[in-house]
Amino acid sequence: MAPCFAPVSDTAVYLSLMEQDQLQGWLQNQPASLQDWVTTNGFTAGCGQALLVPGIDGAAPFALAGYGTATQRRRQRFTLAAAAEKLPAGCYQLQTETPGLAQLDTETLSTECLGWLLSQYRFSRYKSTTPMTASLIAPATVDAAAIESLAAAEWLTRDLINTPAADMGPAELEAAVEALAAEFDASVGVITGADLLEANLPLIHTVGRAADQAPRLIDLHWGSSGPKLTLVGKGVCFDTGGLNLKPGASMGLMKKDMGGAANVLGLARMIMAAGLPIQLRVLIPAVENAVSGNAFRPGDVLPSRKGLTVEINNTDAEGRLVLADALTLADEGDPDLVISMATLTGAARVAVGPDLAPFYTDHDADAAALATQAAPQADPVWRMPFHAPYESMIEPGIADLDNAPAGGFAGSITAALFLRRFVGESRYMHFDIYGWTPNAAPARPKGGTGQGCRALFAALPDLLGL
Structure with missing residues (x-):
């Protein structure tokens, strides 16, 4: 089922949407x-x-939705959705x-209507x-088709993350990428298994070689003219931690470790549905970080596509490895902007919690364009520093x-510095997202979630000069 508004009936x-300080004046009449x-x-x-x-004194039934006060609304997103979730079906x-x-x-009305559609999401596959x-x-007064497109992208992201490994x-x-490409007449190329070595993508192969399903690099192209935008999403479909095995409590949510891939696919869907005049490329290194006799080891020194060698001090820091090869490939295409998204570090969660999407960029104008769009899109982001003195770390x-x-x-900064190499x-922007809502909130049920994508989509005209 796709998110959609109801037909006129x-x-x-x-x-009726009621602010708290309006209620008594309205009731008096x-x-x-x-x-x-x-x-x-x-x-x-x-x-x-x-x-x-209910119908009182012969009047037609109606409903009231509380809109609180401005102070209350600053403490939550999607106020109308909070009411929608309490109304009976209808x-x-x-x-x-x-x-x-x-x-x-x-x-504001458009954002609240988007929240209503997002509140209708249910992961019901099982x-x-x-x-x-x-x-x-x-x-x-709202652009219903545009709002439905944003909601469909978010539903896609949620479905991908919520699906067990x-x-x-x-x-x-x-x-899933092939299905999205077919919907929007995009092309997809895939390099799988040992062919990754032939294609000089050794880090992707090494991280994923121990799993039953072969590692792969998924490469989507759409659009033939305009600025070049390349999205790179971490696609670690399950992360055991490798030989540095995670404890059970830390492994329970690792189906979401492909949240970066899910998010860039959601953003790609927004872009293609809107028909933006750009050349879009999406690169997803898709692997499972598994444990087997041929798993990569702590202490190994691995080659990369760029020619830089990497010492492995923890096999549970695998996401930056697969992204490294994909980012090198992205850079070779001479893009106008590269954006990576990954559920990369616990350090980012410690810094900003699960709700904010921390991002890195060296370009102040790009950061400003993104920040300008985040609040109107109800999609909060927070800039983090590429702090050069930490390069030695x-x-x-x-x-x-x-x-x-x-x-x-x-930990989040050093991971971002690693990727920037x-x-x-x-021109590069990196998002270290969580991709998960740990506690249900209006329009955001517990489970997989998009982070930063609506803000990015709204900022693209400024970021790419459209």
């Missing part, structure tokens, strides 16, 4: 029976409250121009039934680079 329930109903049900118009009002039509009710500008949800008729290994991830004595510097300090002169 004569049976839709009218939904209502029949006493309606005042009693609202009061008895404890509706105060707080953020996310919802109340279905079709609702938002009242947007009624005096005495909350009045939203088009940008369930026998799918719960019904409340549907919304798109207000006339038994059903989302490198081969299944390849199939990733330089061991035995090889050119160290994949896991000792000491535990600045493989990009060359290309």
Whole structure:
């Protein structure tokens, strides 16, 4: 099922959006029976409250959604979605121009409508039934098709991350890319198994060679003119940690370690659906970091496509290895902008938590363009530094680079610096995302999630000069 607004219906329930400081003034002009109903049900118009009002004194049924106060809304995203999740299944039509009710500008209304569609997401692949949800008729002032496209991209990302590794290994991830390419008339090339060595992609091969499913490099192309944008997504479909085996508690969420790949595919879907005038390339090194007799070892020194050697001090720092070869390949295509996305380090989570998408760039104008779009898109990001004095931390004595510097300090920064070594002169932006919502929130159920993609999509005209 794709996310979509409901068709116009004569049976839709009218939904009124109520700010907290408007409630009493509005109630004073209502029949006493309606005042009693609202009061008895404890509706105060707080953020996310919802109340279905039956037909009173012959009036048609309608619903109220609490919009709280400006202070309350700053503490959560998608206020309307919070109410939508509490309404009974049915079709609702938002009242947007009624005096005495909350009045939203088009940008805010669009974001709230997006939140409603995102709140309808259910990962039901393994369930026998799918719960019904409340549907919304798109207000006339919003671009319904554009909002549905954003929601479809997010649903794709969530589905990919939420699918267990038994059903989302490198081969299944390849199939998902092929399906997306077929939808938008893109082309896909894949280099698999030992062919990776012939193609000079040794790090991708080494990390994935111990798994039953062969490692692969997935390469999608779309568009024939305009600026060149290359997206690189970490596709570690499951991460045991390799011979530096993760403890069980740390392994439980490792189906999400391909969250970078899922996110760049969501962003690619937005771009292709909008028909942006660019040349898009998506590179996904898809592997499973498994344990077997031929798994790579701590202490190994590995060659890379760029010619730099890497000492392995922890086989659980494998994501930066597969990205390194993919980034080198991306740089060789002379792109105008390279963006990598990866569930790369726990250090990033310690720094900013699960909700913010930390990103790195050397270009202040790019950071400003992204920051400008993040809040309107309800897609928060936070800039982190490519701190050059830490370069020495990733330089061991035995090889050119160290994949896991000792000491535990600045883990996200040193990982980003490691990746930057493989990009060359290309303009580069890196996202160290979590890709997971640990606790359900409005429009964001517990599970896989997109991070930074809507902000990036909105910023692309500035980033690429469109």
